[in-house]
Amino acid sequence: MGAREDFTDDAMQYAPQLFATALRMTRNRSDAEDLVQETFLKGWRAFDSYQQGTNLRAWLFRIMTNTFINKYNSQQRRPQETELDEVEELFLFRRMGAFDQSKMSQSAEDQMLELFTDDEVKNAIESLPETFRIPVLLSDVEGFSYKEIAEMLEVPIGTVMSRLHRGRKAMQKMLYEYAKERGLVDESLLDPQD
Amino acid sequence: MADCQETLNELESYLDSELSEGRANEIITHLKGCTDCQGAYEFHADLRTAIKTKAKNEELPDGFLDRLRDCLGDDVLGAE
Ligand SMILES: [Zn+2]
Numbered sequence: 346m347g348a349r350e351d352f353t354d355d356a357m358q359y360a361p362q363l364f365a366t367a368l369r370m371t372r373n374r375s376d377a378e379d380l381v382q383e384t385f386l387k388g389w390r391a392f393d394s395y396q397q398g399t400n401l402r403a404w405l406f407r408i409m410t411n412t413f414i415n416k417y418n419s420q421q422r423r424p425q426e427t428e429l430d431e432v433e434e435l436f437l438f439r440r441m442g443a444f445d446q447s448k449m450s451q452s453a454e455d456q457m458l459e460l461f462t463d464d465e466v467k468n469a470i471e472s473l474p475e476t477f478r479i480p481v482l483l484s485d486v487e488g489f490s491y492k493e494i495a496e497m498l499e500v501p502i503g504t505v506m507s508r509l510h511r512g513r514k515a516m517q518k519m520l521y522e523y524a525k526e527r528g529l530v531d532e533s534l535l536d537p538q539d
Numbered sequence: 540m541a542d543c544q545e546t547l548n549e550l551e552s553y554l555d556s557e558l559s560e561g562r563a564n565e566i567i568t569h570l571k572g573c574t575d576c577q578g579a580y581e582f583h584a585d586l587r588t589a590i591k592t593k594a595k596n597e598e599l600p601d602g603f604l605d606r607l608r609d610c611l612g613d614d615v616l617g618a619e
Contacts, residue, residue, distance in 0.1 A: 353611055360607055365597040378600055382610050389611055435547065438582045457585040458592070466593035484555065485587065486594045491557055510551060517586075 352392050356385060359402050362487065363409055369482050370413050372471050380416075384409040406487065407497045410479060414498075428474045432514035437521055443535045444524070460529065461520050469519040477512030480505055485513070541565045546576045554583055 363384060367377035387408050388395070395404055433439075449456045461469075470478060470486075483489045483497065484505075491509075495502045524530050541549070541562075546569045552558050553566050570577050 353608065357604065357607070360604060361597070361599055362595070364599055364603065365595055368597060369594065374600055378603060378606070382607060385607055385611060435579065437586065438579055441582065454585050454588070457582075457589040461589065461593065463593040463596050466590050470590075470594055482594075485590050488591075491555065506552075509555075513551070516590075 352389060352395075355401055356388060356405060359405055360385075363405060366406070366482050366487060367409065367413070369467065369470050369486070370475075370479065371417070380409060380413060383412050383416075387412065403489065403493050403497075406483065406489065407493075410483070410497045413479075429477055429511055429515050432511075432518045434514070436514055437517035440521055440530075440535065443530045443532050445529055445531050445534075448529055460524060465520060465523040469516045469523070472519060473512050473515060477508050477515065480508045481512040481516065484509055541569045543569075543573060543576055546570065546573070547579060550576075550580060550583060553580075554587060 360381060363381050364377055367380040367384075368374060371377045371380055384405060388405055391408070395401070444460065450459060470481060473481060479498065480494055483494045484491075489497070491502045491505050494505045498505065521530070525532075546566055549558060549562070549566060553563060556563075558566065570580050
């Protein structure tokens, strides 16, 4: 019993990050809570198969990702790779000249933080098709390695890399559109050659 | 050595800490000597930080942790 009580205490510390990712996956607070509860129950019941000393956090995220994919009948393993428009390389970087400097602070790092609101970043992630959204969440938000993500999604590492690459570019394009809607962008400032 | 095109192509893997140590060092050497690529690197590093910070900012529903503990507790009782 002792090991299982430890599970609750150890796993509990990851509950907030699991919830944040569950929310981006399900796009619904009540479904997200259900998903985290289901993840904990499965983890609890499968605890015998968990090897002490291995990464509990990665193990929980793997259970949650699998639960989400199975429960919501996700297309993750039979993806339509074409469901995302091609976006040019370095999309946002090449458009930074169009941002109205007078509306932004001096430091580059602060600028980036105020360029996009929390909601815009969340919306940009959530509007990605699931095939791209899950790898982006697991990498950009949760910091898992390509190998860990490949194991969670049961796809090759090369597939993880290409989905991350395309998903990130699509996200940059959405963030740019949001900034445009907020009046931060003056496209006449862009060099037409860029 | 890595040139500008290679550096930009591999920037993403570099930021993901997924390059071999040798290759990462070649990219670092290029970044030190090239302000254009250095600018692209800093831009994407800052963008990563911003996305991570903002996407993580999430309030838990009221009573979330208690309900989570309760559902594990119930499962234990149910199993006995
Ligand atoms: Zn260069």
